[in-house]
Amino acid sequence: MKSISYQNPHSLMFHLMLLLILLVSCFCSYVSCSSHSNVSTTAITSSSLITSCLPDQTAALLQFKGEFAFIKPNFGSYYFNCPRSADPYYHADDYESYPKMKFWEKEKDCCSWDGVACNTETGKVVGLDLANSWLEGPLRSNSSLFKLHGLQRINLSFNNFSFSIIPSEFAQLSRLTYLNLSFSMFSGHIPSEISFLTHLASLDLSSFLNYDDATSLLHLRKVDFAKLVQNMTNLRYLHLHQVNISSSVPESLANLSSLTSLVLGGCSLLGNFPQNVFNLHKLEVIRVTCNYLLTGTLPEFQPSNSLTDVSLDYTKFSGKLPNSIGNLNSLSLLVLRECNFVGPLPSSIWNLSHLTHLDLSLNHIIGHVLPYTLGNLVKLTFLTLQSCQFSGEVPSSLRNLTRLEVLTTTTSELPKFQSLFLGSCNISEFPEFLKTQDQLKALDLTRNKIESEIPKWFWVIGRHLEVLFLYGNKLHGSFTIPPLFTSISYISISQNNLTGIIRKWTYLKVLDISKNNFSGTIPRWLGSSLEILNLQGNNFNGSIPHEIFTYGSTHSMMRMLDLSHNQFQGRVPQSLINCTQLQVLNLGHNQISDTFPFWLQSLSELQVLVLRSNKFFGPIWHPIMYLGFASLGTIDLSINHFSGSLPSDYFRNWGCMSKAPDGNNSDMKYLGQYKVMSNYYIPYRYSMSMINKGSEMELRKILTIFMSIDLSNNRFDGDIPSSIGKLQSLIMLNLSSNNFTGTIPSSFGNLRELESLDLSKNKLFGRIPQQLANLTFLEYLNLSHNQLTGQIPQSTQLDTFSKSSFEGNPRLCGSQVSKKCENTDTQIPFLSRDEEESENGFTWKVVVMGYGCGFVVGLVIGHLTFVNKDGKLENMDGKGLAGK
Template structure:
């Protein structure tokens, strides 16, 4: 290299300039590209890019919030029991970003802040999942950052504040994400001023009462679509729009994703939207009144996801659907699509998720070539009237993790080829006509967590290896023809949480290892015999996990094992219809969460009250001790401390709870609700998915004597009371008139005397009454609710008279007492005004009980 002369000052100056440029290049400002291609972030502390006004505005914005990790568990995604496929809080990093902003550092280096490399102004702010808590106000310093192009404030808690209209002043915005951040009220019309918008996400949770937190008017929706001509992504999940979809939406030629789940949309979905060449995602589930059909598709179509679940789309799937070469997700659950299912669906080689459930694809419409969809991860075909044999080609879908074929008419043996699906986590084959035995090839399903084979014709011995599948947590084999005893090869591998073997033909003794890790054990309706092993609940003492135990309708003998006291989380205990011979297990009162106790149809004997042993059942809501040999009387204060039955029910609560309810949505996405049989309204009936508001006491068919305790009138939420076929004496307690929720009352076949209390007329919800075969006398109160009951409710009481009986009273009209203004109301708070109101409320209660009894699901709800 030629030596540079330092004698020439111009040469020296040039040399120094070159050196300075070199130093700046090497040690000056280092600019790194952010995730946004057109902006960048500064990380050097040598040169400050962030202007003071930008730094001040950000610091003020930080000061407007507390940092509290949000808890969204009380809020809901659209669709009941619908799995949200778009967000999993465990996947996204959540931490308080602004908490680590330091004043002494350049604001362009702060977490979540992106600046323009030339001006230093803040152009992007990503504070998603940043624990922000507090209202976002219209005077927020956020709106001083006029250069902002991207804002992401999703998954924070803005305390139900309204979305400030000042967002409309940030004219440069191209991306705005305020989704699932506890905003409420109407979305401001000023949002539609943002004509440069590429991506708009305002999705919302549902509130406690399943109403939308955010609303968007029909006009504002139309203006938004009309003005944002550059829009590529529009996400408004669970925003209450309550209108049709503007046809002008089809003019957004740059649109690539449209997500409008649970927006109360109605009218017809524009077919032209399916033809937008750049559109990749159409996601509009849970718009129950949204109609539409699928058009003919072209090969140039770019659709990757089509989700129409729980809409009113109808018609046939066009054969041209096979041209959607990029389609990876097709979900049309519970629509009105009809057969035939086009064979071209098997050309969709990119499909990973296919849900055709709850439609009308009847007949032999499951092509054997379905096994060509090699990339399928989820295949849901339940409740769609499919029939025939399941093709063995399904065993080719080796990436499959979730296969649900339940509630169809499939027949024949379960294909052994399903054992090839070694990634399978969920297998639902319930409610079909499968026969034969469980294929031994299932041993290979080492990832399986849920196996549901309920309500088929499967037979033989339950294979012992099934209990040792390493990942299996939920095993449901109820309502089949399985026989023989239960055996297991390796007890240490038993890690089940839910086991349903009810309604089979199993016999022998139940294994002592069975309670090792179970939360729900249902063995109802088999031929198990011998004593109930106390070791079952000794295992449970390690975890205290068991919440439901149903051993009813078997041949168990001996006593109730006191080791049950270890199951401190037990909510439901059903030992009915066995041969158990024991005294009343007073120690069960120590179980703090016990809600259901059924000892019906056994050989229990002795009293159910003892002055030193009896405390109370504070959480009990169903007690069935009927058809035993219990004796003795009950003191007048017997029911005084039964807390759960004393509380008035909240009929305004739309979030119904069920006995034995089990939900594990995060890990296994499994919901269980307990069903049980009991005597109600004079006959034994099945309560499907039994609601906890159904509160009952059945002490019938025993040998109780003495008077009926007056404290029973404190059980204000009691729905059913059966004390029939005992030796109760004395009068009917007038306190029964306080049981304002009572629908069924049976006091028949006792030795009750005296008059029928006038207070029974206050029971305006009463649908079943039986006072027959006692020693009652006097007139039946007339002109009241009691007029609705027939002769059979009062027969066998020679001293009674009334219009319902052959023996008429001298004065057949009992005047209804009306209070004068100067008279006080009765102590129990009931007036005839309340009675009239009660009749008006009767329809509401009828709907609730109809839900209990006429559930659409089968006995076992699975």
């Protein structure tokens, strides 16, 4: 290499300057690259660095400010569809509530604005924290938010984005490492483009439930869930609480080695949960609560496990609790309520000295009652072992638990409790230790074996009670609450042998005294504040006083009313029309004599109507008075004297039943939930009996998705309305023991959710429609004792039913009955000539002319339908499980 000789000092200085410039340039490049890779927004102290916000950043933020109004949100109690123990652990109160953007001023540097963080080297906005900032209005796809390409952190939680869809343009912010859109009134499908944000370390899209029907506002497709888990390998926090996913959990979730918090409560998950997720080394929180179809087992836990919070309540997790659970040294919360765990309780669990919350209720755990080492759990504030089959004495070490607020076992010398849940504990007498518990606000002694009277001393110490559960015992004697009980709002004493007088309580919201021995007439003041009144299965008589639905105001607050299985007479009081929020009306099994109450159609919230086994008479349709029921899901008019025919469009305006199910398991909810004691949401699970699949059964929890019609044992005549085929969500249909004539409508083939169909003991004629073969969920079928003819459709779902489903139709033939068909090779379900005139005037000739073209078109449509179903397989499976 040729050497360079500097004879001229100016030349030397020149080259030295070039070298210095080069070094400075490299250093600046290094600093710039480092700032882009660093998520920290800490300012870099240097006089040469930019210290103010760039003009285009200021303009974008001000435009973003102008897109919203500033109105303080009122979220109320619409967070959760799970019991208290399954609530998320973050709330709007976690963030200071005020309109941050309202105070942004153009004259000031945007990097000094509240909620804005900048990279002070580049002047670009890198962080935006507007949680609980009163934003109201839709977040649109053209929002100026998406002009801020340098954003790395966004928190827009607890705002009101007016049920708008989450814009897919979030994917343009490729540098995001933190995205929190939780509980901000977004709705619809989460865009698949979210999975493109591969740098995300924290993603929270948790959602409220729909105000009206408690269904999820947000939905995440199965394929997008899988992509999200597969692409976001840097995730540390994944929170999708109450986002409707309706699919299994991908095995690849166990590959997220950085994951520390996983919250998937109320997501309608199904299938088997990947066991390896529990042993992710950094995982601290795992909450998959209220996924009622999710199965799984617990693994052997390693000593290096970091778990602090495990909540699996209201799932189908099963198996034994491993003894290695004692390795979870950091565990503070363990909630396994209402799962399917079995076997002995591992003794190692009492070594978990950090536990504050332990709930093992409603499992099948057995063994000796709590060991003396229970006293090690000195941090416990919540302990409930309801329905666990323990034996032996309660240890005195229980006294060490001085922080305990909620307990499910009885003992002596305990602190003052506000809540005691002692359900299903095999208690045989009223607990004496309650004499010292004069601060109780909630007491649960349900499903025990108490056969005594309620002691008089209880009415002295219980004056602060707000909630009293005594149902499912053998209590007898008089139940008469003294006037001192002014705070009580929820009473359930059903399934006992109690008698007494119903007193007036000012603040009472729920009164369930069903299945006892109360008698007499209903007090006229009773409905003043009640939202639920259940008097089912007593000996009440007389007429139903109309005053209970108008007392104190023009509109009653009543939501559920069950007066069934009594001896009420007279007519249905028309003042019921004031109960504008009424969801359930059950007057079945009484002596009520009246015409059909057409005015009930104006109750837009009515979901369950039962008039079964009374003396109702006359038509249930009138050309002027009949409008239809918008929200009705269950109607039972059986065993009455209703008569007349129904027009073909009778069911046209039954909106709720007409909605096609979408396989969304979040629809699997029950009626009723009440907030008491400021903290607890106490569910009310309404139950009733009905004829389903040929047998009377007790529905202990009424699913709002259970759609049923029972018009059996009346005097209806004429054709079965063809509009019944519009009720796509119908699960049970019983029209038996009437005088219906005509053919079975082919529109029945549209009832794809139908599980039980009873058309027996009518005067139906003609062939069985081939379309019934479409009813793949059908488990019970009774077409017996009609005048049906021709061949029973072969090689279909109908092959699975026995002879009893078709007997009493001597002109039927097929493999299911004794009469065999002739010319079986050419059997096509056409009408015979004496049946050829349909109600629309078409003849069999017209049907034949269209048969060839229809066959080809049917093949094409059938193929498209198959492809569509295959693409939504998870929805089909979910619905099938829900329906069964």
